[in-house]
Amino acid sequence: MMAVPVRARAKRRSARQSRAQQTVQRILDAAAARLAADGLVAVTTTRLAADTGLAVGSLYQYFADRDAVLLALHQRRMAALAEMLDGDLARLPARAGWETVVDHLIDHFLAAVTEEPGYVALIRFVASRRRHDDPLAVIGALEAPIAVALRRIAAGLPPAEFDVVLRVAATMLSALADLALCQDDVKARGAMLYELRFAMKGYLARFASR
Known part of the structure; x- marks a missing residue:
């Protein structure tokens, strides 16, 4: 049997990876659409499989369960x-x-x-994951936007300290936003969001002059 050249194998592997990434994005697009249209409870693996034209078993090749889809949607x-x-x-x-x-x-x-639409419910869902199942994955999703701001605020921080400050700031934002967004009373929610802003500034002020 003739051996397949290394370059050809790499090309095939790259094509498979590209198709897999496209399928993942298609599943997440379907989850976002279902969340916006029908709410969090409507985002199920059965419905996502139907929405994407995949067999349920095929969907599980990309995501372990519904929770994994929702967490990936939040990360995106x-x-x-x-x-x-x-x-x-x-x-x-x-x-x-x-x-x-x-x-x-x-x-x-x-x-x-x-x-x-529907995203507040998703935030509250991922916050429950932070408390119980997968805290680092949930906090890690928030680190991307916070890192952008932190590089502007405290660019001189050593890398190890930067990582610690980033993790603490992400934890604060996740916890306080969850507390505020679960308030049904508009006035109470507004007051807590003000405190969130004040708390973040109070913490980051320590590093702003470095």
């Missing part, structure tokens, strides 16, 4: 938020202070989670 949303925030901060004037950077971070985050 936070990655997109980081990209938007990066562009927004790049347009800020050089004289803009660190508090302005924090305001932009929180404004973008709140817009991302409150303006898309």
Whole structure:
């Protein structure tokens, strides 16, 4: 039997990986659409399989369960938020202070989670994962946009300290946003979101002058 050249094998593997990535994005697109249209309870593996034309067994080749789909959807949303925030901060004037950077971070985050239908329920779901099942995966999703802001606020931090500050800030934002967004009373929610902003600024002020 003639051996398949290494380059040909690599090309086939790359094509398979590309198709797999496309399928993952198709599943996440379907989950986002179902979440927006019918709410969190409607996002099930059975419905996602039907929405994407996949067999349920095929869907499980990409995600272990429904929870994994929802967490991946949250991670994708936070990655997109980081990209938007990066562009927004790049347009800020050089004289803009660190508090302005924090305001932009929180404004973008709140817009991302409150303006898309169904996303508040998703945030509350992933917060429950933070408390019980997979805290680092949930916090890690928030680190992408916060890292963008933190590089503007405290660019001189040594890498090891930067990572610690990033993890603490992400944990604060996740916990306080969950507390605020679970409030049904608009006034109570607004008050807690104000405290979230104040708490983030209070913590990051320690590093802004470095």
